[in-house]
Every structure is written in C-alpha cells, then in structure tokens.
Amino acid sequence: MGSEGPAGVTIHVTGFKKFHGVAENPTEAIVNDLKAFVEERGLPTGVTLGSCTVLDAAGDGARTELYKVLDSGISNMTETNKVVWLHLGVNSGSVRFAVESQAVNEATFRYPDELGWQPQKLPIVLEDGEISIIKKTSCSALAILEKLKSKSYNVILSDDAGRFVCNYVYYHSLRFAEQKGHKSLFVHVPLFSKIDKETQMRFVHSLLEAIASTC
Numbered sequence: 001m002g003s004e005g006p007a008g009v010t011i012h013v014t015g016f017k018k019f020h021g022v023a024e025n026p027t028e029a030i031v032n033d034l035k036a037f038v039e040e041r042g043l044p045t046g047v048t049l050g051s052c053t054v055l056d057a058a059g060d061g062a063r064t065e066l067y068k069v070l071d072s073g074i075s076n077m078t079e080t081n082k083v084v085w086l087h088l089g090v091n092s093g094s095v096r097f098a099v100e101s102q103a104v105n106e107a108t109f110r111y112p113d114e115l116g117w118q119p120q121k122l123p124i125v126l127e128d129g130e131i132s133i134i135k136k137t138s139c140s141a142l143a144i145l146e147k148l149k150s151k152s153y154n155v156i157l158s159d160d161a162g163r164f165v166c167n168y169v170y171y172h173s174l175r176f177a178e179q180k181g182h183k184s185l186f187v188h189v190p191l192f193s194k195i196d197k198e199t200q201m202r203f204v205h206s207l208l209e210a211i212a213s214t215c
Helices: 026-041 060-075 141-149 165-180 197-214
Strands: 009-016 047-055 082-090 097-100 102-104 134-136 155-158 183-189
Touching: 009 026, 009 060, 009 165, 009 197, 026 047, 026 082, 026 183, 026 197, 047 060, 047 197, 060 082, 060 165, 082 165, 082 197, 097 141, 102 165, 134 165, 141 155, 141 197, 165 183, 183 197
Parallel strands: 009 047, 009 082, 082 183, 097 155
Antiparallel strands: 097 183, 102 134
C-alpha cells in the first residue's frame, strides 16, 4: 500500500518462432532482446522481468514446451506474490497493437502449424466442454489499454485472438493461471514493416509497466 504499483510482480514473456506466411516473427526478436532492453530502461520497484521464451508456432505438439514455461513461472517463485504470463504473437495483417481480452476453447487452424497439425473445430481442452467456452483474462485489460493509449501507442482492445496457435496458447495459459491464482495476458503486435522494432520494444516495455501497475 502507498506505492503506485504492487510490490512483488514477476512477468514471464513468450513469443513465437516463424510460421506459415511469416518467415521472420517480430515477437521472436522482441523476446530475445527484451532482457537487455529492460536492463537499460529499468522497471518500477518490485517489478521483475522473469523468463523470456520463444515458443514453436505449434499447438498440441508444443504443449509440453508451453507447460514447462508455465510451471517454471511458479516453481521459481521466491518472495514474489504475483505472477503474470505475457504472451506476444504477431498479426501480420494488422497495423496496430491489440490487447486480447479472452481466448476460446476452439482449435480451427486455417493451415498446418509448424509441426504439421491442422485441427478443425476441436476443443483445446476436451474436459472443458464445448468449443464455445470462453476464458477471459483476469488482468485489467481496459486499464492496461488506457495506459498504453496515453503514451500515444496505436493499440486496441480485442475479444478475438483467432483460432490458431495464438488462441491455443492463450487458452491453456489462462486456464493454468486461473487454477494457480495468477494472471495471463496475450497481446498481438504487427510486423516490423508496419511498426518498426524500436517502437515495438518501447511498447512492450510500457506494456510491462502497465501490467504491473494494474495487477
């Protein structure tokens, strides 16, 4: 109490490798360079950048890899009392950033993922029931959006993360965070040809601050 942001927040960040139609995924470059960028810029007191991991752009075949990242986020907790998993994905058709408010229990891939899987109208988690089941982030998505907009970023709030790998990862992460009492958020970024890398690095740094101040 008495400080702007809560003490003891660790944010773990993931991005994706290349996939169909995107030979160079901007989120891979962002995640690989994020630790050095944050060390230079700093973060508010009590906020820690945790692991930075680049995932295969795949669904079921990469699930074990995803859960290693999720599990390590809580197994390595020390004095931290809050954990947030921030997942970054690219929307190659967009010219702006998008804070995703929810994920749907549906895997319908327009083309095979990087491990050759192409499900159609399958539930991501069978025991959760129908493919219409939705999980919403417990992060303050609207407050995060307003903080980012106040810094003049071109960013929107979205309720549709697609039905491809981004939504697949987000659904699993939201479910895991819900079970463990922590938080998860997915944010789509455009290609570097639409918004340059330096601006995107600054955006993600501002995003970390916004997440921490609204947890």
